[in-house]
Amino acid sequence: MNKMILGRYLPGDTWLHRLDPRTKISISFYFIVIIFFANNVLSYALLLAFTFGVIFSSGINQKFFFNGVRPLFLLILITVFFQLFLTRGGHIYWSFGPFALSQYGIRSSIYVFLRFMMIILMSTLLMLTTAPLMIADAIESLLSPLKRIHFPIDQIALMISLALRFVPTLMDETITIMNAQRARGVDFSDGGLIKRIKAMIPVLIPLFVNTFSRAGDLGTAMESRGYSGEGERTRYRKLTWARRDNIAWAVMLLLTGLLFILRN
């Protein structure tokens, strides 16, 4: 069951692990945006070199990384398939009904493949080197300007932490209930889509009831330990912005500059 741990975090001490999670989140978002500015062979080559440079210099377990990404390539292939056969333009090599294999189709499907691959590689890298709680902290910190408009960001952060804490528990519970129903003869892997979806009702009902009673228990437990929604809260983990975060952003700006020189 552990192969689907939330966030797929791999503990470690590489430079990527040490970067501030806010830097990592903002940089990966920024990188995804600039990918869209690449429009020729040179600019794609630059971004690919950068992506693989980050992966190889990060010191994470390469084999684990590429094995983890592999299942996602099916998703890329579906996309590329659409792109390859539904785009028209330039010389047409083959066509059948709405499908065609054209010069533009081939070129744009290669670009889409590369773009999609870089997005997946980069976001996997982010998730592998950043603990889910750190991501939650970083999102809280990035959203903190919303406090000015009285958005209850502290409470939202607490809810996120609680939710992250209970995801594995509820996943285990889901599996336990599914096994209990299997023991009573429910077959989850048989029949068409509709039949399989229907088979989920006897799983979801006890799951829901348990979740709501758990929420009640948790509330009692929190209040008996003195929790009240009011007042400023202090925190155990503190995010610190270091020199390496500045360096990381400087590298990104340099990359952007190069990209704009190389694109046409």
Added chain:
Amino acid sequence: MEKVSTKTAEVTKIALVAALYVAVTMVIVPFGYGAIQLRLSEGFNHLVAFNKRYIIALTIGCALANLVSPLGIVDIVFGTLGTLVMTTISYFLTKRVKSVPVKLTITTVVCTLMTWSVALELNIVTKVPFWPTYGTVALGELLSMALGAILVYLLQKRIDFTK
């Protein structure tokens, strides 16, 4: 359990419904992401027809479930905003409706139609054509919402979601 103040109960209910959304997304169906997706946990969207707190619960749940999405941060931002908007619309449209089946029908329709945001996101990022993607994503949503409607209808007889 009645002694717990409403504020704490509010926090724990939101947190646990969010966690349940993530758990169900990850355990039950192995393809909750991408152009052809079926997320049974989307059926929980019906809860917003009973109480507005579930808008927050589902938005957080969706953000956390998207942490493992192959599209990563793009899905976290746009997928989450999509859920926020669709649940908010559902909440306001069902607010004055008394009959539970009508409430559930409205949320099903709203959420199915609102999947255009997911289709648009996939269209921009991965260049899949918009309309076929909208079709497959909306179909997946419709199936999940239909199951969710049955589920929530059965459950609301036992659990008072409005409280």
